[in-house]
Amino acid sequence: MGNLFSSSIGRKLIMSISGLFLILFLLFHMSMNLVAVFSTEAYNMICEFLGAHWYALVGTLVLAAGFLFHIIYAFILTIKNRQARGNQRYAVSKHEQGVSWASKNMFVLGLIVVLGLLLHFYNFWYNMQFAELIGEQVGPYGPADGAAYITSLFSNPVFVILYLVWFAALWFHLTHGFWSAFQTLGWDNQIWIKRWKCIANIFATVVMLCFALVVVVFFLRSLCGGAC
Amino acid sequence: MAKLDSKIPAGPLAEKWSKHKADIKVVSPANKRKLDIIVVGTGLGGASAAASLGELGYNVKIFCISDSPRRAHSIAAQGGINAAKNYQNDNDSVFRLFYDTIKGGDYRAREANVYRLAEVSNNIIDQCVAQGVPFARDYGGLLDNRSFGGAQVSRTFYARGQTGQQLLLGAYAALNRQIAKGSVKSYPRHEMLDLVLVDGKARGIITRNLITGEIERFGAHAVVIATGGYGNVFFLSTNAMNSNGSAAWQCYKKGACFANPCFTQIHPTCIPVHGTQQSKLTLMSESLRNDGRIWVPKKKEDVELIRAKKKKASDIPEEDRDYYLERRYPAFGNLVPRDVASRAAKERCDAGYGVNETGLAVFLDFKTAIDRLGEDVIRARYGNLFQMYEKITDVNPYHEPMMIYPAVHYTMGGIWVDYNLMTTIPGLYAIGEANFSDHGANRLGASALMQGLADGYFVLPYTIGDYLSHEIQSPKVNTDTPEFAEAEKAVKEKIAKLFSIQGAESVDDIHKKLGHIMWENVGMGRTKESLEKAIVEIQALRKDFWKNVRVTGTNEEFNQELEKAIRLADFLELGELMARDALHRQESCGGHFRVEYQTPEGEALRDDKHFAYVAVWEYQGADQEPKLEKEPLVFEAVHLAQRNYKD
């Protein structure tokens, strides 16, 4: 394989594979969240199952590695690409026809996603898996009582809006990232390029709607005081 | 004067080239490494020659004025390349291609050269396919062909409307491979400004680095000129803006004879001139005449209404259209050779049937073909040409016919060469459009690409060995000699002189005046009076140039005005030679039409008794009349006849 990962295409390959891995994780996370809408008990069972057990910790580490690769290489690529662009910028530059806005702003979108991620860690992971890891409760509820954390957080409209903005950024990021990953892998041609873009839009929309659904449902429930 | 020896081998026509190859000497690989060759120009001829010579093991230096070898104007050739493959089973053969080319050239080309060209044409297609040129193919996966003017068979290979581009990219790729190997060294953005002779042999060139202005010397055991034609003497032509005749002209002034300078091809299908600010003319490929029909209205009142934009071409009913090529030349119809088609268009426009505001345009109509084949088929065949037409004229040619008019396209004349492609200067070769040898007085469509590649791939690499086999004892050429110093000094003085004038006119102002003189007097219809007038006017304009031109900036920078000025100075001399040649040739043949010499039907009237020769001009010094020598054309295989495209 030689110096594959020091080549421009090799670096993109890392973005592509790590990106696809994170997409798989999103699917898993989405399915888990949906459970909370139907049954908070079932959801808490999953939280229990994913506590500080060895398999969950290994999974978390692998996941973290995926994130790290994706983020670190995003930085490396962005810096190199800016160098390639040169110091002198165009005085006038316009948006080319047919080019998606997301594709040109993946790094900024990625930064927003990371910020949302940090908030999410603080809101959930710190209170749950981390608490279990150190063996003492750090939040108001027990570390496996995910449903309680969801219910309390999304009763606050500020967090609802912050999370929805986060999802929107992720939606944009996914619409480009999904098909782009296949393009980088070379699994693309004249015909599939349109199909992948279409699939990417559908996939991103479904996934992000499901995420948003959970937030909105819990917010609405909080409005009627848990009576509905 | 060097005695003109065409070195045509004896023996039957079909065996000359094989016999010649067997007779000439070769250079051993060990000696090739010691020999240097300079190639100037990177079009089909130059790139293919440099690549092939590099593969053989010579040390090659290649020069071009563009930023990359790939920009050479061969790239703009649209329609195709001829070869006698007979893949279509339409009874094509080497002899038929040879015969069509000789006849198309109105019997003013050398039989032996043309036969060799037809012979190696098949190797070219094989070579290009091996290089990965994506020629058009049929569903069976085999190569497709189309027809071109002057032929009744389908022998033209093509890659959409970009055949020249694809062939050049093939040659350029072969060249790149040699550059990577180190056998060829490339000098882009370098312009040859003089040829250096040592003891009567071509030994090097003086160049200007177009970015820094540095004047440099390069030495070699042989110099190959592959710098194309000089059509830009007319200012408006289908040539690229930077195409010029200067390298060839410097060779002429150093003793290489110039042959048939007046043979200029006026291409019938170009987009008409729209105004005085126009910088160049755009060609619409001859391949369009496969499916397009050329016409003008039969009635003058329709002409008036069309000019006034009160009526559209599509409103004119069939019976009121004059498909004049089909009417005059039933056998070949719209596919008559270029010179015939151009003159016929001029005849109709002169008679008052021209269809645009200037009265200088005819229609090229695809309606019949679209009705017969459907718009999709036409789009697949000519889509890029139609798009190009629409971008330039803002008219959709699927709905309204194109307007076309003849324009200067190619120069059949050029540096005189013998059968080995060597000029009258030992060690100086000329290939492709830069030489004169293969197209006589008119070139057939899709033959320029064929000639450039034939010379570069399959002729020069053999014949140059014969000369270089005598040079194996010569050491590397030392450029630190009085000959090089003198040439460099002359170039620097010329540049200094140009800057010193600081007159009132720009280079383009004067070039446009020259173009006007040439087009009006040395264009499609030439007369004794017009040519004599042209000579006087060009001489006056030349004087004016040297008194009144303004060249801005300095030599030591990227200075496009200086580049243009140097080239125009040469055009102002070359134009006069063209007029002189046209004046002396008291006959009409191919692209050279003298109004005094025509048949009652208005066809070109040759005078084989007095003019079946190559007019070879030798430089005698500044403002001296050049000396004319004649190389008789001997026809053994073909019978000279009035060209007939009627039946």
Next chain:
Amino acid sequence: MNLTLKIWRQKNAKAPGKFVTYKVENISPDTSFLEMLDILNNDLIHKGEDPVVFDHDCREGICGMCSLHINGFAHGPDTEITTCQLHMRKFKDGDTITIEPWRSHAFPVIKDLAVDRSAFDKILQAGGFISVNTGGVPDANSIPIPKADADESMDAAACIGCGACVATCKNGSAMLFVAARVSSLAKLPQGRVEGARRAKAMVAKMDELGFGACTNTGACEAQCPKGISIAHIARLNREFLSAKLKD
């Protein structure tokens, strides 16, 4: 038409550049964009000023010599054309037009609007060829090639090497240029023979020369005067990755 032009002027590669404003008057809408610049230059020469340097040659959209970033677009505000094919009817009377050179680390400015694109030559020299010598090749019809493959090869081969892809790409990436060559040859049986070597050599050279990486925005395709599809970039990725995985 009367127009105001803001043109980037830069004496040479090292000197700093700046925008200079010019006025041109009485321009016919049928004039091409470069002819409009010719008119400006002729005026400048008559005034004794240095004309604006810009690269151009064939003026029919095939040589790839012309460049220019016009009002924010490589080759100007029209699709699938080069600057030399752009006509003034695409602008309005009284418009201000900003004209800049290609901007990319790998394409340094030589003077005014002309840039050095020799990096493209170097990439092709690294492997953009099929290694056959002149002569000794089989008959042209000895290998049938499916029409669809030949056509797709031709789609990619239409690249004119103008550099609009690099100029437009926010990453200054030459992927479309490299992909066009790699893909064109990869679609032909003749080209497959050294396909792996070619893809690796050309990508390595592209990286070495300081071009950026592809982030699949598709801006190159949108501005390519020959409309070359980024699907060819997918093929390049495939060729490159499969070649590398075998090493």
